[in-house]
Amino acid sequence: MTESYVAAVDQGTTSTRCMLFDRAGRMVSVAQLEHHHHYPRPGWVEHDATEVWRNVRQVVPWALRQAGVGVDQVATLGLANQRETTVVWDPRTGVPYARAITWQDTRTADLVADLRSGPHVELFRSVSGLNPDPYFAGPRLRWLLDHVPGLRERAAEGNALFGTMETWLVWNLTGGPEGGVHVTDVTNASRTMLMDLRRLTWDQRLLDALDVPALMLPAIRGNAEVDAKCTTLLPGVSIGGALGDQQAALFGQTCFDAGEAKCTYGTGAFLLTNVGDQVVESTEGLVPTVAYQLPGQPPRYALEGSIAVAGSLVQWLRDSLEMISSAPQVETIARSVEDNGGCYVVPAFSGLFAPRWRADARGVIVGLTSYVDKGHLARAVLEATGFQTRDVVNAINADSGQRLTRLKVDGGMTANYLLMQFLADVLDVPVERPMVTETVCLGAAYMAGLAAGFWADLETLRKNWHLAARWEPHMEAARREQETRQWDRAVERAYGWSPS
Amino acid sequence: MAVLRVLGSAPHPLTLQEVSDSLDLAKATAHGILATLRHVGLVDQDRRTGHYQVTATPDWLHGGGIDPNELRSRAMNWADRLAATTGEAVLIGVPGEGDVEVVHHVFCPDGSPQRMMYGDRLPAHATALGKVLLAFTRWWELRLRQLPLQRWTGLTITDRDALAQHVEVVRRRGYAVEVAELHPERAGIAAPIRGFGGLGVGAIGLSGPADRLFADRAPRPALVQSVVAAARAVTAQLEAPR
Numbered sequence: 202m203t204e205s206y207v208a209a210v211d212q213g214t215t216s217t218r219c220m221l222f223d224r225a226g227r228m229v230s231v232a233q234l235e236h237h238h239h240y241p242r243p244g245w246v247e248h249d250a251t252e253v254w255r256n257v258r259q260v261v262p263w264a265l266r267q268a269g270v271g272v273d274q275v276a277t278l279g280l281a282n283q284r285e286t287t288v289v290w291d292p293r294t295g296v297p298y299a300r301a302i303t304w305q306d307t308r309t310a311d312l313v314a315d316l317r318s319g320p321h322v323e324l325f326r327s328v329s330g331l332n333p334d335p336y337f338a339g340p341r342l343r344w345l346l347d348h349v350p351g352l353r354e355r356a357a358e359g360n361a362l363f364g365t366m367e368t369w370l371v372w373n374l375t376g377g378p379e380g381g382v383h384v385t386d387v388t389n390a391s392r393t394m395l396m397d398l399r400r401l402t403w404d405q406r407l408l409d410a411l412d413v414p415a416l417m418l419p420a421i422r423g424n425a426e427v428d429a430k431c432t433t434l435l436p437g438v439s440i441g442g443a444l445g446d447q448q449a450a451l452f453g454q455t456c457f458d459a460g461e462a463k464c465t466y467g468t469g470a471f472l473l474t475n476v477g478d479q480v481v482e483s484t485e486g487l488v489p490t491v492a493y494q495l496p497g498q499p500p501r502y503a504l505e506g507s508i509a510v511a512g513s514l515v516q517w518l519r520d521s522l523e524m525i526s527s528a529p530q531v532e533t534i535a536r537s538v539e540d541n542g543g544c545y546v547v548p549a550f551s552g553l554f555a556p557r558w559r560a561d562a563r564g565v566i567v568g569l570t571s572y573v574d575k576g577h578l579a580r581a582v583l584e585a586t587g588f589q590t591r592d593v594v595n596a597i598n599a600d601s602g603q604r605l606t607r608l609k610v611d612g613g614m615t616a617n618y619l620l621m622q623f624l625a626d627v628l629d630v631p632v633e634r635p636m637v638t639e640t641v642c643l644g645a646a647y648m649a650g651l652a653a654g655f656w657a658d659l660e661t662l663r664k665n666w667h668l669a670a671r672w673e674p675h676m677e678a679a680r681r682e683q684e685t686r687q688w689d690r691a692v693e694r695a696y697g698w699s700p701s
Numbered sequence: 702m703a704v705l706r707v708l709g710s711a712p713h714p715l716t717l718q719e720v721s722d723s724l725d726l727a728k729a730t731a732h733g734i735l736a737t738l739r740h741v742g743l744v745d746q747d748r749r750t751g752h753y754q755v756t757a758t759p760d761w762l763h764g765g766g767i768d769p770n771e772l773r774s775r776a777m778n779w780a781d782r783l784a785a786t787t788g789e790a791v792l793i794g795v796p797g798e799g800d801v802e803v804v805h806h807v808f809c810p811d812g813s814p815q816r817m818m819y820g821d822r823l824p825a826h827a828t829a830l831g832k833v834l835l836a837f838t839r840w841w842e843l844r845l846r847q848l849p850l851q852r853w854t855g856l857t858i859t860d861r862d863a864l865a866q867h868v869e870v871v872r873r874r875g876y877a878v879e880v881a882e883l884h885p886e887r888a889g890i891a892a893p894i895r896g897f898g899g900l901g902v903g904a905i906g907l908s909g910p911a912d913r914l915f916a917d918r919a920p921r922p923a924l925v926q927s928v929v930a931a932a933r934a935v936t937a938q939l940e941a942p943r
Binding site: 225228382512526527529530532613615616617618636637638639644667668669670672 | 768769771773774777778779782784785786806808810812815817819859941943
């Protein structure tokens with residue numbers, strides 16, 4: 202019997218990676234390529250979708266070569282992608298009409314401000330589940346229609362297709378101009394402000410409110426119902442699954458039951474909790490979103506809390522303050538002291554995301570005395586990620602009416618043991634790291650593998666999850682209360698600091 | 702250059718004897734080199750103890766006495782993979798004051814309840830990690846020569862000469878094993894993680910029940926292979942640009 206593998210592509214913000222997984226869910230090989238970021242104006246962040254596609258065409262064969270695996274040994278392909286990044290292209294040529302506008306791009310701020318004060322804000326909230334925000338894809342599509350000369354006419358003729366990154370990749374993988382399949386999945390579609398969160402269909406009222414023609418939109422599919430075959434790169438291999446990267450991580454962490462949550466610590470941090478098969482609306486500043494949908498089953502929903510600055514605060518310490526020469530050193534310096542020495546860092550570099558959503562906040566460092574040294578500052582930097590996670594967890598507990606009993610973590614910052622212990626301490630729940638921390642790729646592989654029958658069911662996947670490390674809470678309740686009270690006071694000082 | 706690397710790889714100042722022994726140099730030769738390095742400001746000598754250390758460890762010298770948090774960060778994917786392929790717990794250790802300091806621990810993926818061993822101290826002579834460090838981190842081995850060899854089980858090596866011979870075998874083979882030398886039913890297999898110039902900066906290995914790691918009184922070859930491959934992969938990772 203030839204051994205077979207599942208391939209997964211994670212088209213991320215900084216790079217595109219391909220991994221192969223075996224039947225036990227173990228990573229067999231990995232290949233990765235970074236792409237360029239374009240910053241044409243302050244607040245604008247673009248990627249070249251053609252470059253991204255070129256990178257996909259390189260990393261996939263590279264990962265296969267590393268493992269000595271032929272195309273015929275690949276059971277299926279799963280895709281995960283940076284969410285909300287928007288691309289529009291000409292289906293006759295496969296050439297994008299403009300660079301992709303990424304999720305970090307804030308050019309739609311004015312457009313969104315108009316939506317928020319306009320007549321449709323309640324419609325967006327009740328139907329799409331989303332408060333209009335520059336974070337989401339729909340306004341970007343509208344911006345492109347308004348600003349790319351002739352695009353509205355091309356769209357009306359059917360000569361302009363819209364997609365987030367997974368749509369773009371599926372279309373190219375399935376033939377591009379020669380019969381490319383134009384589809385998206387329920388998780389990515391749930392981040393556009395154009396989809397009815399409960400019916401999982403495009404909603405004409407939302408399309409009208411944003412003045413977006415339905416003709417350019419992809420068909421919405423379940424996460425394991427992409428139902429397409431590659432004609433290039435992995436010819437004949439099915440594209441078994443597609444989902445947004447954070448949802449993929451939730452799936453890769455096997456958070457299949459309501460109340461199970463994961464937090465991915467990268468540049469930012471994204472905490473998603475499975476809330477079951479009903480949408481849970483948030484009164485605490487969280488984003489309701491589709492977790493995943495399996496064939497023949499109702500969708501599972503999630504509540505999401507996004508933290509804008511986590512690992513990037515450590516990068517700031519390294520690149521802007523030059524206090525450390527590599528990110529892991531922050532732990533070494535932080536361990537030179539016992540506590541934060543009364544120092545707190547609130548990294549509201551571009552306002553605060555969930556659950557506070559204060560665009561007027563700016564970063565502050567408080568509690569400085571001559572006692573505070575760089576060790577305390579390093580500790581305060583790491584603790585900021587812990588405190589922000591706690592704020593999101595509190596919001597999730599309030600919204601879902603359930604108390605989180607443990608937190609599954611992944612991402613690069615899980616190598617920071619001081620942070621992991623602090624998380625357990627400040628959340629007062631055990632923090633668990635799985636053996637495969639590449640959960641985004643793993644989740645995409647799982648979804649595809651389920652669709653292809655490579656794995657039988659969710660139970661099989663659950664058995665693949667192995668605990669690699671677990672941190673138990675040790676902090677005394679009184680100290681935790683004291684610390685979090687101080688953090689809350691520090692955050693108050695960040696409010697309103699923005700000059701405008 | 703080699704002298705700088707030796708000094709840079711140690712977390713504390715070294716004696717002239719330690720430097721010369723580490724590099725198999727005559728004491729006079731080592732002294733001459735150290736004097737030159739002191740003269741150009743690359744090396745400091747402690748007025749009180751006479752011990753030598755690198756003035757300020759520049760980046761290109763670092764990687765010898767590697768930051769344990771840096772090591773963990775770079776080794777994590779490979780340690781996970783080692784645990785996943787072997788089904789055993791993985792430990793990474795670095796030279797501590799008089800023993801091995803555990804800086805990373807991946808749980809055994811068998812679902813059993815386990816305690817995080819980060820920060821634990823392990824005896825050098827009674828663990829595979831320790832033996833690897835004794836074999837490949839010369840300055841540390843010299844430093845530990847004075848320490849008594851505590852007996853943990855009937856199989857613990859407590860004789861200096863026997864230990865020296867054992868360590869020589871480890872050096873030749875490129876990996877270390879330990880069976881029932883610390884706990885009666887436990888065993889370990891470990892291999893060196895090397896920094897600049899091939900100096901051992903840490904050790905990565907498996908820790909598990911003796912009957913799973915060993916068969917017919919010998920370590921299972923597949924496990925040894927996996928450990929050595931993981932150690933090489935981590936070493937390569939340390940050489941990669943940051």
